[in-house]
Structure formats: structure tokens, C-alpha cells
Amino acid sequence: MSVQHPKESWLIGDQGYPLESWLLTPVGAPNTSKEQKYNRLHGSARNCIERAFGVLKSRFRCLLKHRVLHYSHETSALVVSTCVILHNIMTKAGIMLNEVEDEVAEDFDSPNNAVDSSQYIREGERTRSRYISTL
Template identity: 50%
Template sequence: MEEVVCDADLKIRDIVTRWHGSVHDSRIYRECRLKQRFEAGAFRGVLLGDGGYPCTSHLFTPVLHPATPSEEQYNRCHIKTRNAVERCFGLWKQRFRCLLRGLYGNIETARMAIVACAVLHNIAIDMREDLFPGEEAAGEVL
């Protein structure tokens, strides 16, 4: 189980790979360094998370039961903006098929491979690398 933060350019900005098994997202976030840094004021802005996370002053989640047009609009905007996360994961897994199948064997080796794939993914974005020469990534413009 890992936690990944990406930006609007689909670059991976933070990754936590120390948890294995079925650890809840909220626990991973509660104990991660990124949360501590946000709370200490190291960053401007906010994170967007799904309903598995607690809503805080720096982590916005969807309104569970929207009751007003404003709450419904907020949820629509939240979903649209968070779509970058899904696109990032899709592109990352297209680039590194081992992430689709799962990594087996030594847990430390798997963690290092996940982080290495994240670093290489970011380098590919910086270099504007296509998945396949002459093709765009599933309609995405990098």
C-alpha cells in the first residue's frame, strides 16, 4: 500500500511506500511526513483527497451528503480537479507495467522499485517522453 501525491502536470510530488497490506488511507496520511509539513506551514495551497481521508484545513475532501447547490458544485469541481490523480496513476502504470501486475518477492526491493518507477515517471514527464514513439498517452498531452 502506498500513498502518492501528484500535481496537475501528473508529476509525482510525494510517495510513501513503508506500509504494506491493507492499511487505511487515513492512517497512512495521519502518520506521514507530508501531513506534518503542511501543518507546520511548509507549503501554500491544499491537497485534495477522496472520502477515505479526513477533511482538514489543508486536505479537502468531498462533501459526503451535499445538501445545497454550492456543496454539489464543490463536489463536481473537487472530482474534476482530482481527476489528475487518476490520470497520473494510469500513465504511471502504462509506463511501468510491473505496477499493474504487482511486485512480488522481497518487500524492500518492491518499495525501491515503486519509488524508482516514480522517479523515472517524473523524468519522462520533464523530458516530454511519449509512451510509444509518435503516440500520445491515451489522449493526454504531456
């Protein structure tokens, strides 16, 4: 199965994910001010995403970690998409939820994705470096 990614669009992940040309992770040991800025921007974006996940998990308990969706990836994606749509409908209808904000831990100091000589890691490093150079 091939995944198509629009040019200049990326997914972001924490240190637990491997660096790919389409999946950007924090710089493990930032050496420059641009790398530090990149890590701050990356962390800020992840915080926003993690808060959104927290809201969905609070509203739809089936999404909690201990309630693993026992379906194919495609069906799981449909369940999550349906939860997002229902959340938006409920919000527009004024059915609010007590938000619990979970901050994303700053995990830049202990990289989990060790240096790898694979082509994918090198492509990811080039992509991340190109982005950092624009900051």
C-alpha cells in the first residue's frame, strides 16, 4: 500500500516515531537557534493536536488507550472520523464538554529515534533540514 503526501505537507510525530520525509520529528539535540525554534514550533503544534485528541477521548470513551479499537486501519479511521464529525455537530449545537488539557511532555532531550543509515531517515533529515533553514 502506498501513501501519497502532498508536496510541502507533513505529519508531525514525537521522538517515538522514525523520521521520514513525510513525518517530521523534533531535533534530538538542537545545535542552532533555528533548530531550537523548529523544536518550539513543533512542540506547540503537537500540544494543539494532543489537546484535540484529549477532547475527543473525553467525549468518546471508545477512543481511550485501554479501549483499543479492534478493527482494521480503515474501519478505525472511519470510527475516529465519525467521532470528529459528531463532536463538531455537538459543539455547534451547544453541547459542551469540560475540557481537560493535557500538555505534551517536552521530549526533545531523549531522542528515541537513533541515527539510522536507511534511505528513509536520510530523506527525513533532508526534509527537516530544508524546513529548518526557512525559519
